[in-house]
Amino acid sequence: MAKKTVNVAQVGCGFMGRSHANAYLKVGKFYNLPVEPVMHTAVDLIEPAVKAYAANWGFANWSTDPMAIAASDEIDFIDICTPNNAHAPIAIAALEAGKHVGCEKPLAADLGEARAMRDAARKAARKGVKNYVWFSYRGCPATALASKMVAEGKLGRIFHVRAQYLQDWGGPKTPLLWRFKKELAGSGAHGDLNAHIIDLTRFITGQEITEVCGAIEETFIKQRVIPESEAGNIKGGKVSKKAKMGRSTVDDAVLFLGRLSGGGVASFEATRLATGSQNDNRIEINGEFGSLRWSFESGNLLYYYNANDDEERAGWQRIMCTKAGKHPYAGHWWPDAHTQGYEHGIINCTAMAFQDVGGKKMEVKIADFEDAYQTQRVLEAAVMSARERSWIKLKDVK
Amino acid sequence: MAKKTVNVAQVGCGFMGRSHANAYLKVGKFYNLPVEPVMHTAVDLIEPAVKAYAANWGFANWSTDPMAIAASDEIDFIDICTPNNAHAPIAIAALEAGKHVGCEKPLAADLGEARAMRDAARKAARKGVKNYVWFSYRGCPATALASKMVAEGKLGRIFHVRAQYLQDWGGPKTPLLWRFKKELAGSGAHGDLNAHIIDLTRFITGQEITEVCGAIEETFIKQRVIPESEAGNIKGGKVSKKAKMGRSTVDDAVLFLGRLSGGGVASFEATRLATGSQNDNRIEINGEFGSLRWSFESGNLLYYYNANDDEERAGWQRIMCTKAGKHPYAGHWWPDAHTQGYEHGIINCTAMAFQDVGGKKMEVKIADFEDAYQTQRVLEAAVMSARERSWIKLKDVK
């Protein structure tokens, strides 16, 4: 008997869109899903681009009208990969129309929108409509194993979380792209990168951040070359004095400290100016009975310290998280130590969503609008802390 | 204008087959190939299995008759993923019928077959028929970068190669699978793993092995539990005395030393009993001006030592081989440090083959039958050395 199909419309066909299309292409080959996602419609603003994209990736249809698609009877699942400021209207319309929604992170451009989306998701959920947010690092076997180990009590009481997301593409030679304009991007490293590590902290520890105890929001590079002025004005790695400059209105880095609901303390740092780190999403967790350490740049590996090991042998243990039947997601893929790459996190999250859509229990709990709303509250608290130069309790951020 | 299509028949639908089907699914989405590979026919021996496989992966047709497919007018490209003893008849028939052939490694079950395949490939090549061997580790950005750096002279004269392929699945509790029977598998770790590191040595250094100066072929676990007897006879990791045992007729490990055509020396080791290493394909190369080091288990990274660096800073440098435009294959995939996994090596090799089939210069030269025949000669020389307890010159192995 054929599986029930779920027609997917993907809105937004940039880099993240491409990673989702790849996921739809592959997920059913590796996972035995209860329903079959169908690559039904690709949606983006520029007609020739979206037509070519749909043809390349195998979407049956294309459209340039996201709101129409959000309302269309033919669509069962809307996957939103647009810039952040378009998340709310599309998601809310789709949820109200009874469509399942997957949405890129961060949930929204501001906290008000995020709350409205969360409320819409709650309401729709009562009618069986599902919602997910693509915090794709939950899709790594290593982070999912970490989450499981903490949930099982392997770390005991958690004292410390140290979470950092370090990139280095935002140096002084990088021109004034749209990502450096607040009206388009919402924020800089904060919404882009801190969102990930806040979610990861919640995912792994199972705890909430209850207070932000100080934050720095910093724009190191205040003036950047206007791209139109770029040609001929960046030579040999130096910016010519003739180049036209414009003002960056987003943060390059945001750091903050926090307290966890279980009594631990945490530090968070997101930056685009950590020279030498291209995509170092990393986290360390110290608990009473043990510790965990992970970095995406060697993302198949989870490091574990078991404080209850015999002292002679106790030490950080390098777990290659690729063992079928032992490590989350691993059994769907290749043999042991035949590693997963960046894209597998997204495919694994997609699989979880369609397990859930099909009525099966997710192997690993991925993020939903409720989770993403909590993360957005922490992002907002950090901004408030930096602005007001004081501590912010999360209960005061709504 | 639509691209010219190339109808592919894939013969053999096990683990390696699956990794190739995945490659055909994806290669055209990430590479702008001059021709379009079409998933035309899946071929394997058991009808229900091959039907299900074809349906899952999207092959239009299926068959249980490899030789018929090798002769079929509808097929342009035969991809052979069968056990080793079936490579030769299928490949030779396909080449003679004017079809391009991609073949899994090692090329053949013995040197005679390998030579016949090489000869058939040479003959077919005169008529424009192409041939490839899936030494998939050539498809890693890091090994391809290593090959490029050596070719550019960055290492100068090469003194040392240290190549090891370490796995650990073949311990005493592993039953007498077909892989431990010589008549089915040809050899153990030797053909499976040493084949890879011999090819990798040739690929990176651009040199031939000219002499094997000593080899050990060892079967540590001489008796294994017969699988039918397994149930109830392996408990708590111990083999019961009542279990029926059978003789393993392949090597568990083969080590050998060798000399390179450029005057350097090399050591090779393949084993299934390196407890703790699940898939550690690794190589170190020391040259006059610098050195390189790579291990598949952290396969996105190439370590480089530049002896001409200022002595104050000289040191092993960790290159994350994911930079578009700077590192082989990388520009077709994700942003910097958004890593590749096991399957990307195979997809990248597949892309190279179809660049070549389409008349474009391959970005990276992958292995062909000539390469694989040279590798098979070295495998044979090592077996002779272990048997005769003496040095073997490659010129005496044909």
Added chain:
Amino acid sequence: MAKKTVNVAQVGCGFMGRSHANAYLKVGKFYNLPVEPVMHTAVDLIEPAVKAYAANWGFANWSTDPMAIAASDEIDFIDICTPNNAHAPIAIAALEAGKHVGCEKPLAADLGEARAMRDAARKAARKGVKNYVWFSYRGCPATALASKMVAEGKLGRIFHVRAQYLQDWGGPKTPLLWRFKKELAGSGAHGDLNAHIIDLTRFITGQEITEVCGAIEETFIKQRVIPESEAGNIKGGKVSKKAKMGRSTVDDAVLFLGRLSGGGVASFEATRLATGSQNDNRIEINGEFGSLRWSFESGNLLYYYNANDDEERAGWQRIMCTKAGKHPYAGHWWPDAHTQGYEHGIINCTAMAFQDVGGKKMEVKIADFEDAYQTQRVLEAAVMSARERSWIKLKDVK
């Protein structure tokens, strides 16, 4: 002609004392110093203990009266390795008596004492009396190389410092030692560990911390077993309910953020509850042209990223800082990659002090009372920030 001798009195004969005695024993064998330190007098409170100590280490004399020794005509150099609350009286008396002083870190138990010591040192310096503080991690070749590279501009403008000193000996099973009593220890991890990483940040970057932007001071383990009650009450790693408990009055961890005089931002963390890290004093620095990374647990290594390297090869470079003539201190010791251990940092600092005492330019500038006073101001600012729940400018901390 014999060298001028310098009679040293070492006050405090615990673990740190032992490491200094070892330094006096060895420093003249490895360094050709302009003056010869003489192990003249060991000083501690308990007569039998100090007598045995003097005999074991080869001090010619012993005493139980530090203030008398500080005034003694026979002594040229006082080395203070006592608990923090004894630093000020001994140091000030010695400086006023015209003796050179080396003092353990942190400089003092509180900022007022630290300022008085700094003032006494300034005054004595006008008469040629020297002062040093044993921030011994300045004595590692790797940190000294880092300092040199930053001073030479190799990193350009500094964006980020990430400094952490992680230990794990202070878990819930550790009894209420004197180190957990504020009246004896002054503070917990803060004065002990943050002092080191603040100094290291100043040493490597050559910059001051100008503002503390939020701090957390946390005592995770509020009640600890009273040692007298310990026997029989900690069994199998569990504390019996019958054990008598007492209150810990120091911090277990202090985290804070800060701004640097050069415009960068920094984060600091000291903890005794980072399970899995026994002595992980570590720092990362990201600059416009490159980055550095160091951890004491692999302390011979400095990791360097040169952003001006060709992009093909750019990557973190592991520098083994043991090359004579190329790396600080290294030429006085063993051949290349014949590594240094913990004690060498102390010996190297001692050598620097006696180079200076003998009128030679120090190879590497170690810390003095002025440096240590600046560090103490930052420690104080962090405490104020945590208490007042707000940002603290260093100009307001005196």
Added chain:
Amino acid sequence: MAKKTVNVAQVGCGFMGRSHANAYLKVGKFYNLPVEPVMHTAVDLIEPAVKAYAANWGFANWSTDPMAIAASDEIDFIDICTPNNAHAPIAIAALEAGKHVGCEKPLAADLGEARAMRDAARKAARKGVKNYVWFSYRGCPATALASKMVAEGKLGRIFHVRAQYLQDWGGPKTPLLWRFKKELAGSGAHGDLNAHIIDLTRFITGQEITEVCGAIEETFIKQRVIPESEAGNIKGGKVSKKAKMGRSTVDDAVLFLGRLSGGGVASFEATRLATGSQNDNRIEINGEFGSLRWSFESGNLLYYYNANDDEERAGWQRIMCTKAGKHPYAGHWWPDAHTQGYEHGIINCTAMAFQDVGGKKMEVKIADFEDAYQTQRVLEAAVMSARERSWIKLKDVK
């Protein structure tokens, strides 16, 4: 009551001598030895040099006559740090005179001498005279822990040993030092470096090498600049054509394979041309129940894989071998993770010798003449194998 003293004469005052003098200086401060070694006499050939050396290090006397010292009534212990060709006459004379002997490795310049020394040691031992060989890597906590773990059965049956000692100081620009002349040095990398890793293999596994199954002895750099001709003839890293060249008569690298008495296989490699490795003495051991890995360049760490761990967590574990009471030697030194350096291996071995001389059981069994003779047999077997191009059984090497 004062301890019994043992008067030590140290013969040979070069780099190794210096490391031993440092050991005598310190060993009694850190170890509570049953006897007290006294730095009685330093011996070397050049009078002014040995006088200065004795003065610097604190030897009470000096001499230029080793044979007289070997016979002197005042001396109880002869420590031989001379070039290899002087070991035999001094050691045999000293043993016959009833003096304890410690000797640098390799034991002798050839196997005949080594056997004679072993025989002399056996004979003297009957009268209570002790003998030791300074295979100093037995003095590292990590290797001693490895040895203990194997002895306790933690690895079970051993399948593989992979031992390599990689250095890189012997490139083409290095002139024709005495170390490249066979008549002075005996051999090149083989005696210098393979000696260490053969001993380490024996020490850790507790097994003998029973057969050498192939060896390569290679002199890559056959002509080197004669040092007198060096001035002005090596510029910018290039050798001028006018430089006078001489022939190197020792190996640059020796590789060989072997079989172990317990049924395992092993590979050994020593080289001075492994560009990038300054002192990488490293070993990997794979057994049925687990594996171990060590490299001197991060010598405080032992990596351990426990195959009996739950599969979810199994992985290579980084053991920092500095825990007092848990790791060999560690309790005599600094707190946990306050690392040891190169010199501590020598000091620890010295401590073991004087525990034994004083009638106490050694904490760790260091090498004696019997051990060193077995190692020399393996060195000889490898040379024979390379020369005869065949397998050599150790029972045929005497």
